[in-house]
Amino acid sequence: MKKVIMLFLLGFLLGGFPLSGYAQDQKKDGASVEAKDAFDARMKWWREARFGMFIHWDMSSIAGTEISWSRKATKPLDIFGDKAGYVEDPVYDNLYKQFNPVKFNAREWVKLAKAAGMKYLVFTAKHHGGFCMWDTKLTDYSIMNTPFKRDVVKELAEACHRAKMPFGIYYSQRDWHHPDYGIGDNAKYHAYIKGQLTELLTNYGKVDVMWFDSYGRGDSIQYWHADEILALVKRLQPQIIVNNRSGFFGQSVPSIRGDFDTPEERLGNFQNTRPWESCMCMVTAPGGGWSYRKDGKVKHSADCLRMLVGCATGDGNLLLDAGPDAQGVIPDDQAGVLWEVGQWMKTYGESIYGTRGGPFRNGGWGGSTYKGKLIYLHVSKWNDNRLTLPPLKGNVVKCSVLGNRKAKPVVEQNGQGLVVTLPQEHQDKHNTVVVLKLNAPAENELVNGKPL
Numbered sequence: 001m002k003k004v005i006m007l008f009l010l011g012f013l014l015g016g017f018p019l020s021g022y023a024q025d026q027k028k029d030g031a032s033v034e035a036k037d038a039f040d041a042r043m044k045w046w047r048e049a050r051f052g053m054f055i056h057w058d059m060s061s062i063a064g065t066e067i068s069w070s071r072k073a074t075k076p077l078d079i080f081g082d083k084a085g086y087v088e089d090p091v092y093d094n095l096y097k098q099f100n101p102v103k104f105n106a107r108e109w110v111k112l113a114k115a116a117g118m119k120y121l122v123f124t125a126k127h128h129g130g131f132c133m134w135d136t137k138l139t140d141y142s143i144m145n146t147p148f149k150r151d152v153v154k155e156l157a158e159a160c161h162r163a164k165m166p167f168g169i170y171y172s173q174r175d176w177h178h179p180d181y182g183i184g185d186n187a188k189y190h191a192y193i194k195g196q197l198t199e200l201l202t203n204y205g206k207v208d209v210m211w212f213d214s215y216g217r218g219d220s221i222q223y224w225h226a227d228e229i230l231a232l233v234k235r236l237q238p239q240i241i242v243n244n245r246s247g248f249f250g251q252s253v254p255s256i257r258g259d260f261d262t263p264e265e266r267l268g269n270f271q272n273t274r275p276w277e278s279c280m281c282m283v284t285a286p287g288g289g290w291s292y293r294k295d296g297k298v299k300h301s302a303d304c305l306r307m308l309v310g311c312a313t314g315d316g317n318l319l320l321d322a323g324p325d326a327q328g329v330i331p332d333d334q335a336g337v338l339w340e341v342g343q344w345m346k347t348y349g350e351s352i353y354g355t356r357g358g359p360f361r362n363g364g365w366g367g368s369t370y371k372g373k374l375i376y377l378h379v380s381k382w383n384d385n386r387l388t389l390p391p392l393k394g395n396v397v398k399c400s401v402l403g404n405r406k407a408k409p410v411v412e413q414n415g416q417g418l419v420v421t422l423p424q425e426h427q428d429k430h431n432t433v434v435v436l437k438l439n440a441p442a443e444n445e446l447v448n449g450k451p452l
């Protein structure tokens, strides 16, 4: 009996005061700040992964217009208002009745992500339009009321678990379909969100990433109670990694900063003091390109690789987005780019995975990553056949070009700087990866943690 009471008390303590808080946020009450070691341990796989797949998908793929944004309705509280209305509400709101993506195969998606060299996957369980891609008991506006009737979140979670691919859930707190969001009974909407998150974080095994996407206007804490929601998420999945959008992103509140920053549709700046992840579309289309777009144009694989290298050299991750079609298939043009990216990663992946950005600050010439005693210079722009960088403390004991055994780069070092020379014939037109081996850990080159 005593044991039961103890356990109950412990549960209450764990629930009431989440032990896993945030390393960077010193709470004033001194309670429950996660130690740096624990934070680093929790973030380890994610940091090493560097590259993940984002998937935006629901019945908007039938119209081939932008997910949620193309629903013409006013978007209550949304900071951007109604700028991308294409589909009349009665049409958009009935699309789901025809949604029957019979070619959907979760394992194929995971296989494709793996082939691209992606190390985790984040899926839109619910976007701003409010349609739910799982078997939720809290609304009828879900995949279970389509002709398809299959729990897509469940199938994806299972496929990821089976492939040992960390699985993340995107959940939009904005919900332009729910009568209580922003304009109705806020307490009811708050309960709805908590109920849905409880389903998502209880019924699908381990969830590795929680990707929120902000509320519309309103105080993150007083009105939206984002701190309470975050505590619930952490209680249900203690090791989960949460982004910085659990509140209203127009308002920065330390207690809900989460674990990583989220530059959107742009590369993040160099930042090694706090993890970050750029989310970017593989497809370019007016007003978006996140979901399947019939008017979309897929980017070139070289552009996607530039984005990935830009993130890694800036010490961040890239979450590259794909938009499957109404059949449930990632279209050939997108799949082709993913495959090409994967081919590159086979040779050059060691300069991305498990590295940190630096010790040189990235810039017009390219950028660098490091791991142990190795520095990987990702050079996109040579000055004829030379690259000049700030001096290093350590000695370069070996220099080579990744994927090109014939190239013999020459390194000269002195107090003024470091000069790498490589004949043009060995320069890659997009990115030459030069490997410098030092006689000491590359991390020592940082000055008070800052890049050169």
Ligand code: H79
Binding pocket: 056, 069, 080, 083, 084, 213, 264, 279, 286, 287, 288, 290
């Ligand atoms: O899910 C993706 C976007 O739909 C979502 N976040 C990513 C991950 C997002 N929600 N809000 N925003 C992005 C910011 C709003 C951008 C906008 Fe627009 C620019 C709204 C109006 C102009 C996008 C482009 C929608 C219409 C045009």
